[in-house]
Amino acid sequence: MRMTFSGWPAEALDFYEGLEADNSKSYWTSHKAVYEEHVLRPMTELVEQLAPEFGEPKIFRPYRDIRFSADKTPYKTHIGATLGPHSYVQFSADGLAAGAGRWHLEPDELASYRAAVAADSSGAEIAAIVADLEKAGVEVHGHGTLKSAPRGYSSDHPRIDLLRHKGLTSWQHWDPEPWLQTPSAADRVVSFFRTSAALCAWLSSNVAG
Numbered sequence: 554m555r556m557t558f559s560g561w562p563a564e565a566l567d568f569y570e571g572l573e574a575d576n577s578k579s580y581w582t583s584h585k586a587v588y589e590e591h592v593l594r595p596m597t598e599l600v601e602q603l604a605p606e607f608g609e610p611k612i613f614r615p616y617r618d619i620r621f622s623a624d625k626t627p628y629k630t631h632i633g634a635t636l637g638p639h640s641y642v643q644f645s646a647d648g649l650a651a652g653a654g655r656w657h658l659e660p661d662e663l664a665s666y667r668a669a670v671a672a673d674s675s676g677a678e679i680a681a682i683v684a685d686l687e688k689a690g691v692e693v694h695g696h697g698t699l700k701s702a703p704r705g706y707s708s709d710h711p712r713i714d715l716l717r718h719k720g721l722t723s724w725q726h727w728d729p730e731p732w733l734q735t736p737s738a739a740d741r742v743v744s745f746f747r748t749s750a751a752l753c754a755w756l757s758s759n760v761a762g
Contacts, residue, residue: 558598560734561644564591569630569646576626588615592632596644599739600634607746608637639753640746648729651742653749654722655756656696662760663719667703669759670715679759680712682751686723689748696720721756723749 568587572580581588593612600610612634619625631645641652658666669675683693695718702708706716715721725745732738 556598558602558739559736560738561595562591562734566646566729573630576628581628596632603636607640611635642742648727650726651745652722652724654752656720656722658720666760667716670712675759676712679755692724694722723752
């Protein structure tokens with residue numbers, strides 16, 4: 554039977570605060586039941602609740618890939634999940650966060666993105682979408698941003714800031730507050746995803762993949 558999302562209890566915040574202090578197999582093993590009941594279960598309930606509107610969910614594994622990292626701590630200090638191609642939600646000791654858009658664009662996608670940003674109609678559209686998001690208090694981030702103009706584009710292009718990006722996402726973070734322990738936590742995420750819908754729709758329409 555599907556359970557209804559009711560928020561993340563205080564034990565979930567305590568779990569991650571403890572993991573940040575002692576990121577070890579012994580801590581994880583002794584607190585695994587806490588993780589499964591108070592962290593993983595609420596995230597599973599949340600993404601199942603949101604999936605019909607925002608897409609197929611995938612919850613990431615809690616283990617870090619340390620093969621090529623100088624940081625050898627074995628566990629992630631957050632739980633993250635994607636919904637569909639554009640939406641992401643994350644919980645940690647710092648609270649709740651959500652993102653939307655495309656963090657990384659493959660070379661063919663990047664070429665399509667830049668052509669659409671440079672074009673008059675689609676470029677003006679994405680500039681207006683970004684401005685509306687920022688006006689609504691949503692952060693907009695570019696990723697892998699070049700320091701100079703990409704090849705083939707003028708450094709004085711009116712949307713040069715957008716052209717330099719290799720990814721484009723919106724992001725919102727909420728500090729831990731009492732509402733985090735209630736079903737209304739889902740409402741915050743839903744509102745953010747809906748506010749970001751125009752950004753996701755623009756990327757779907759203009760970025761080949």
